[in-house]
Amino acid sequence: MKKNITVRYFAGFREHAGVSEEEVSLAVSNAGDVFERLKHRHGSEEPLGHCKVAVNDEMADWDAVVNDGDTVLLFPPVAGG
Amino acid sequence: MKKNITVRYFAGFREHAGVSEEEVSLAVSNAGDVFERLKHRHGSEEPLGHCKVAVNDEMADWDAVVNDGDTVLLFPPVAGG
Amino acid sequence: MLITSATIYPEELKKNLIDRGAGAYVSFEGWIRDQNDGQEVLRLEYEVYEPVAVAEGKKVIAGAMQKFPLLHVNCVHRSGLLEIGDCAVWVGVTSAHRDEAFSACRYIIDQVKVRLPIWKKEHYVAGHSDWVNCERCATHDHQHPQASVS
Amino acid sequence: MLITSATIYPEELKKNLIDRGAGAYVSFEGWIRDQNDGQEVLRLEYEVYEPVAVAEGKKVIAGAMQKFPLLHVNCVHRSGLLEIGDCAVWVGVTSAHRDEAFSACRYIIDQVKVRLPIWKKEHYVAGHSDWVNCERCATHDHQHPQASVS
Numbered sequence: 001m002k003k004n005i006t007v008r009y010f011a012g013f014r015e016h017a018g019v020s021e022e023e024v025s026l027a028v029s030n031a032g033d034v035f036e037r038l039k040h041r042h043g044s045e046e047p048l049g050h051c052k053v054a055v056n057d058e059m060a061d062w063d064a065v066v067n068d069g070d071t072v073l074l075f076p077p078v079a080g081g
Numbered sequence: 082m083k084k085n086i087t088v089r090y091f092a093g094f095r096e097h098a099g100v101s102e103e104e105v106s107l108a109v110s111n112a113g114d115v116f117e118r119l120k121h122r123h124g125s126e127e128p129l130g131h132c133k134v135a136v137n138d139e140m141a142d143w144d145a146v147v148n149d150g151d152t153v154l155l156f157p158p159v160a161g162g
Numbered sequence: 163m164l165i166t167s168a169t170i171y172p173e174e175l176k177k178n179l180i181d182r183g184a185g186a187y188v189s190f191e192g193w194i195r196d197q198n199d200g201q202e203v204l205r206l207e208y209e210v211y212e213p214v215a216v217a218e219g220k221k222v223i224a225g226a227m228q229k230f231p232l233l234h235v236n237c238v239h240r241s242g243l244l245e246i247g248d249c250a251v252w253v254g255v256t257s258a259h260r261d262e263a264f265s266a267c268r269y270i271i272d273q274v275k276v277r278l279p280i281w282k283k284e285h286y287v288a289g290h291s292d293w294v295n296c297e298r299c300a301t302h303d304h305q306h307p308q309a310s311v312s
Numbered sequence: 313m314l315i316t317s318a319t320i321y322p323e324e325l326k327k328n329l330i331d332r333g334a335g336a337y338v339s340f341e342g343w344i345r346d347q348n349d350g351q352e353v354l355r356l357e358y359e360v361y362e363p364v365a366v367a368e369g370k371k372v373i374a375g376a377m378q379k380f381p382l383l384h385v386n387c388v389h390r391s392g393l394l395e396i397g398d399c400a401v402w403v404g405v406t407s408a409h410r411d412e413a414f415s416a417c418r419y420i421i422d423q424v425k426v427r428l429p430i431w432k433k434e435h436y437v438a439g440h441s442d443w444v445n446c447e448r449c450a451t452h453d454h455q456h457p458q459a460s461v462s
Contacts, residue, residue: 010209010211010279010281011209011281011283011293011296012281012293012296046296052279054211054214054279057213057214057217058214058217059214059217059218059277073211073214073279075211075279076281076293076295076296077295077296078275078276078277078278078279078280078281078295079275079280079281079282079293079294079295079296080208080215080239080251080274080275080276080278080280080282081192081239081250081251081271081274081275081280081410091359091361091429091431092359092431092433092443092446093431093443093446127446133429135361135364135429138363138364138367139364139367140364140367140368140427154361154364154429156361156429157431157443157445157446158445158446159425159426159427159428159429159430159431159445160425160430160431160432160443160444160445160446161358161365161389161401161424161425161426161428161430161431161432162260162342162389162400162401162421162424162425162430172323173322173323180397182345182346182396182397183345183346183347184343184345185342185343185344185345186340186341186342186343187340187341187343188338188339188340188341188417189337189338189339190336190337190338190410190413190414191336191337191338192335192336192410193334193335193336193337193406194335195332195333195334195335195408196332196333197333246332247330247332256343258345260340260342260418260421263340264340264414264417264418267338267414268410268414271410
């Protein structure tokens with residue numbers, strides 16, 4: 001069953017996707033699935049472990065369940081400071 | 082053979098001696114001897130290792146030779162910062 | 163925890179950490195260097211996702227307050243375009259003794275660098291630019307395929 | 313290395329450590345606390361033997377520059393009477409990366425505290441005063457015997 005998800009891309013991911021946010025309809029169960037299914041959008045060849053994800057503005061693990069209507073934020077490797 | 086030595090006292094040592102500097106004539110060979118011979122002046126019951134000494138404005142070990150005409154600075158345990 | 167696009171003034175920020183019981187103040191400032199990984203840097207661009215960066219930063223600070231006996235802590239991180247020499251991040255800590263102030267200040271900047279959703283793009287003197295830490299996720303000649311997701 | 317009886321202004325001192333290659337600035341400030349060892353402190357008096365304190369301080373800084381890849385370092389220590397909240401000592405370090413800046417700043421303040429001929433006398437709210445670190449060398453009821461050395 002497909003879920004309607006809002007995906008937000010940041011930094012290099014956004015530049016690759018050419019948009020900062022889009023609505024997608026995907027048959028996924030968790031955040032990691034979203035990342036994998038949208039590789040052609042964010043363009044990342046980084047392993048999942050180097051990247052981070054937030055669901056509805058809360059930092060999450062890659063195996064966090066994604067529900068219909070959720071917003072998934074895909075974060076490339078961070079580099080603050 | 083006695084040596085003429087200028088001794089300078091600091092902090093608690095000075096307060097105990099009641100003077101910051103005095104000339105003494107002592108039969109001593111090294112800085113540690115000066116410290117021991119002047120216990121009634123600086124009043125310290127601290128072990129030598131807790132205190133420090135300088136000879137002619139150079140930090141020195143307690144076994145540093147003291148010569149006639151030298152100035153010996155007796156430092157109580159330091160507490161900078 | 164504060165994210166700001168305005169200049170950071172550590173001396174002003176320090177005032178909020180003052181405490182009669184404080185014997186130690188340790189601060190860290192991250193400045194924009196003129197080079198990185200052998201390349202000459204012209205300027206830097208910080209992208210920050212503020213809602214999560216602030217929330218995570220607050221968690222980092224709360225964690226530090228739990229780990230160490232501190233009096234006051236704060237952290238400010240810049241967003242936007244920064245020039246060489248600009249202060250990108252400031253961490254300030256006060257405590258009774260210096261040991262915990264050093265440990266906590268170090269802990270906070272280390273955590274901030276790996277946990278907050280902040281990215282920096284280095285613009286090089288040679289003309290190109292790169293997202294730091296992300297060699298394999300931002301290609302220079304990337305294309306922008308139209309969304310064809312289903 | 314500087315010994316001064318005037319107020320320390322870290323923000324001014326920091327300016328001398330600026331460097332285009334600096335990515336990290338770590339500073340330590342020692343502030344006068346309102347208590348020590350369970351006693352309420354009113355104010356503090358620093359006695360410094362300046363010629364040796366400056367010489368030793370310079371050796372500490374030179375040692376730090378040798379141990380760590382630093383860009384700039386400085387240390388200023390107060391002498392004289394200080395009130396609660398006053399800055400008694402400042403150490404500032406810049407380097408390319410933060411690891412060496414933290415390590416060096418810590419190293420310098422640790423060394424300064426044990427190597428420089430500096431003493432502090434705490435004046436307590438209760439009325440008495442004590443040289444810190446020196447329980448057995450400064451008695452409150454000390455007498456001043458006349459010199460009778462031979």
